[in-house]
Amino acid sequence: MNVNFYVTCIADALKANVAKQSVLLLEQLGCKLTFLEKQGCCGQPALNSGYNQQAIPAIKNLITTFEANDYPIVAPAGSCVHAIKTYASYFPDEPKWAERADRLAERFYDLTDFIVNQLKVxxxxxxxxxxxxxxxxxxxxxxxxxxxxxxxxxxxxxxxxxxxxxxxxxxxxxxxxxxxxxxxxxxxxxxxxxxxxxxxxxxxxxxxxxxxxxxxxxxxxxxxxxxxxxxxxxxxxxx
CATH class of the missing domain: 3.40.50 (Rossmann fold)
Structure with missing residues (x-):
C-alpha cells in the first residue's frame, strides 16, 4: 500500500527516532512510504492560541502539499491529526478550501488507528x-x-x-x-x-x-x- 508519512514538528525537531521507527514499522507492514518535502507545521500551536487567521497559510500549504496524490496520510501524533481534521471549520467564507480540507481530513490517520483499522494488523x-x-x-x-x-x-x-x-x-x-x-x-x-x-x-x-x-x-x-x-x-x- 502507498502511504504518505506526516512527520510532525516535534518528531522532526525533537524526537527523530519516533519518526524513524514509525517509518520502519509501516515499511515492515508492507507500506511504501512517500515523504512530501513541502509539508510543514499543521498550524496547531497558532490554532490553540486563537490565532486562526495567522494559521491559514500553514493550513493551505499542508492541504496543497498532500493533494499531490491520493494516498492515505499517517502521523505519529494524535494532536496533529485532530487539528488537521478540523481544518474545514476555519474556512466559513471559502467553501472551496473547506471542501479541500474535508477531503484531506478523510485521508489522515493516527499511526495506531491506521495499523489496526486500515491494515487490519x-x-x-x-x-x-x-x-x-x-x-x-x-x-x-x-x-x-x-x-x-x-x-x-x-x-x-x-x-x-x-x-x-x-x-x-x-x-x-x-x-x-x-x-x-x-x-x-x-x-x-x-x-x-x-x-x-x-x-x-x-x-x-x-x-x-x-x-x-x-x-x-x-x-x-x-x-x-x-x-x-x-x-x-x-x-x-x-x-
Missing part, C-alpha cells in the same frame, strides 16, 4: 520484557476516539505487561499552549499524573503522542525516576 512481532503504563492522550482518546487500538497493539507485544493506574485517562496537563498560559495548573496536573505512575513502579511509560510523553517524562526525570519513556512506535519496533 494487531500483532506486529514486537518483543519487550517488562511492565508498562500506557498514557492515553486527550487528542487520541477523547477527540479522535482512538481508544482500544494502541492498547491492543501493546497487549500483543511479547513479554510486555500493561498495568493500570489511578485516573488513567486524566489529562497530563500539557494541552499545547495550556501548559504555558496556565503553567501552575498544568504543573499540578503532571505532578499528580507522575505520582500515579510511580505508585505502580512500571519499567516503562508508553504513549502515542510525543508532546504528552515529553511533559510526563520531564516530570519523572526531575523527580529522579528510572522509568523509561517510549513512544508506541519505538515499542512496536522492539525485537
Amino acid at each position: 494487531t500483532q506486529v512481532g514486537a518483543k519487550l520484557n517488562g511492565t508498562a503504563v500506557y498514557h492515553p492522550s486527550c487528542s487520541l482518546f477523547r477527540k479522535l476516539g482512538v481508544v482500544h487500538e494502541p492498547v491492543t497493539l501493546l497487549q500483543n507485544v511479547e513479554g510486555l505487561k500493561l498495568i493500570p493506574i489511578q485516573n488513567q485517562t486524566t489529562c497530563c496537563g500539557f494541552g499545547g499552549t495550556f501548559s504555558v498560559k496556565m503553567a501552575e495548573i498544568s504543573g499540578e496536573m503532571v505532578i499528580e499524573k507522575a505520582e500515579h505512575i510511580k505508585e505502580v513502579q512500571p519499567d516503562y511509560l508508553i504513549g502515542a503522542d510525543v508532546s504528552c510523553l515529553i511533559n510526563i517524562g520531564g516530570r519523572l526525570q526531575r523527580e529522579g525516576s528510572p522509568i523509561k519513556v517510549l513512544h508506541i512506535a519505538e515499542v512496536l519496533m522492539s525485537r
